[in-house]
Amino acid sequence: xxxxxxxxxxxxxxxxxxxxxxxxxxxxxxxxxxxxxxxxxxxxxxxxxxxxxxxxxxxxxxxxxxxxxxxxxxxxxxxxxxxxxxxxxxxxxx
Amino acid sequence: xxxxxxxxxxxxxxxxxxxxxxxxxxxxxxxxxxxxxxxxxxxxxxxxxxxxxxxxxxxxxxxxxxxxxxxxxxxxxxxxxxxxxxxxxxxxxxxxxxxxxxxxxxxxxxxxxxxxxxxxxxxxxxxxxxxxxxxxxxxxxxxxxxxxxxxxxxxxxxxxxxxxxxxxxxxxxxxxxxxxxxxxxxxxxxxxxxxxxxxxxxxxxxxxxxxxxxxxxxxxxxxxxxxxxxxxxxxxxxxxxxxxxxxxxxxxxxxxxxxxxxxxxxxxxxxxxxxxxxxxxxxxxxxxxxxxxxxxxxxxxxxxxxxxxxxxxxxxxxxxxxxxxxxxxxxxxxxxxxxxxxxxxxxx
Numbered sequence: 050x051x052x053x054x055x056x057x058x059x060x061x062x063x064x065x066x067x068x069x070x071x072x073x074x075x076x077x078x079x080x081x082x083x084x085x086x087x088x089x090x091x092x093x094x095x096x097x098x099x100x101x102x103x104x105x106x107x108x109x110x111x112x113x114x115x116x117x118x119x120x121x122x123x124x125x126x127x128x129x130x131x132x133x134x135x136x137x138x139x140x141x142x143x
Numbered sequence: 144x145x146x147x148x149x150x151x152x153x154x155x156x157x158x159x160x161x162x163x164x165x166x167x168x169x170x171x172x173x174x175x176x177x178x179x180x181x182x183x184x185x186x187x188x189x190x191x192x193x194x195x196x197x198x199x200x201x202x203x204x205x206x207x208x209x210x211x212x213x214x215x216x217x218x219x220x221x222x223x224x225x226x227x228x229x230x231x232x233x234x235x236x237x238x239x240x241x242x243x244x245x246x247x248x249x250x251x252x253x254x255x256x257x258x259x260x261x262x263x264x265x266x267x268x269x270x271x272x273x274x275x276x277x278x279x280x281x282x283x284x285x286x287x288x289x290x291x292x293x294x295x296x297x298x299x300x301x302x303x304x305x306x307x308x309x310x311x312x313x314x315x316x317x318x319x320x321x322x323x324x325x326x327x328x329x330x331x332x333x334x335x336x337x338x339x340x341x342x343x344x345x346x347x348x349x350x351x352x353x354x355x356x357x358x359x360x361x362x363x364x365x366x367x368x369x370x371x372x373x374x375x376x377x378x379x380x381x382x383x384x385x386x387x388x389x390x391x392x393x394x395x396x397x398x399x400x401x402x403x404x405x406x407x408x409x410x411x412x413x414x415x416x417x418x419x420x421x422x423x424x425x426x427x428x429x430x431x432x433x434x435x436x437x438x439x440x441x442x443x444x445x446x447x448x449x450x451x452x453x454x455x456x457x458x459x460x461x462x463x464x465x466x467x468x469x470x471x472x473x474x475x476x477x478x479x480x481x482x483x484x485x486x487x488x489x490x491x
Binding site: 062086 | 150151153154155157158159162199200201203204207208209212216217218432433
């Protein structure tokens with residue numbers, strides 16, 4: 050007989066992967082919720098003539114991309130810097 | 144205060160349904176294909192082969208957690224219904240369902256959250272609504288409610304009942320097809336869960352079905368009149384019962400049937416499926432654990448035919464059931480429940 054609210058089932062050899070899968074799927078759900086919201090906003094704004102979706106879908110010109118390069122680089126660094134394994138604070142040796 | 148809104152809920156649930164469809168049509172077939180490639184001449188037991196497949200933990204994780212996310216968490220069925228509590232409770236307050244004398248909830252029933260439904264089917268007044276909404280997306284490839292009509296038509300080919308008892312009726316999803324197909328019959332439906340029974344009456348009213356009598360009763364000890372029915376049926380109840388209750392259910396069915404009456408049950412039995420093998424049994428056993436179904440395996444191991452024979456039933460058959468036109472093809476590639484029909488007749 051299962052015990053209510055017992056520890057969650059584990060499927061991977063390393064239980065950390067189970068938990069990371071949970072985080073990843075929760076984030077994927079949030080992304081899809083945002084996509085749906087954005088689609089709804091675009092539809093309503095288009096219907097009211099406030100935005101031109103065709104224009105929004107055009108490839109962005111290099112000059113325009115360049116204006117946001119710093120933001121892009123900061124975004125990339127935020128997402129990928131954990132891969133480097135470097136501490137961001139002075140600490141003690143474990 | 145909850146931040147969920149109905150649009151975000153529907154988008155999140157749609158994503159989860161899409162993920163379940165991917166699991167059903169991409170992950171499971173790949174696992175099956177790889178198992179078949181490895182199985183030929185293999186000396187390693189099937190469970191070891193499958194568990195050593197890199198895909199398997201992802202397959203198992205998705206089965207477990209897509210269900211969890213469907214019911215619980217920020218965009219789950221339970222929190223959404225919480226935001227609608229006053230209106231939903233008001234709708235149920237108008238429904239009156241009697242409880243049979245000497246009714247008692249079996250101890251096993253509230254001891255776990257079936258289907259990962261938080262609180263189970265009796266833990267909250269809105270449990271029926273949550274369960275009903277969840278049942279709409281149980282199987283991403285089939286309209287889950289169609290199979291109830293398929294089952295009812297199959298029963299109709301066997302008999303034209305005049306007094307029907309549908310046990311473990313839940314929110315009436317199995318009962319309404321019987322009430323519609325056999326409009327002249329007296330229909331009684333029972334369940335342990337009062338929230339589900341009240342929702343059943345509420346949904347019946349929406350479909351102008353007025354001739355179903357709902358009762359809160361234990362299917363294994365209904366207290367109803369002996370010989371009062373010519374059909375005792377259930378849908379997806381057998382696998383919810385511990386072995387002792389499973390045995391009692393058929394004793395009760397025999398008691399309630401008139402001579403010549405039929406007992407017919409739609410449930411899950413992997414051993415009668417076309418092409419059943421060690422892999423399909425392993426997958427089914429894993430599903431039972433991952434979906435909080437503690438009695439699915441004991442049903443699969445139970446000697447139904449022997450038990451029915453011992454009770455004096457005749458015309459016993461246990462056959463696979465096709466929930467869609469392709470489902471029983473030996474090479475059907477997608478994940479499916481091992482649907483089966485158990486039927487028997489009380490001797491004249």
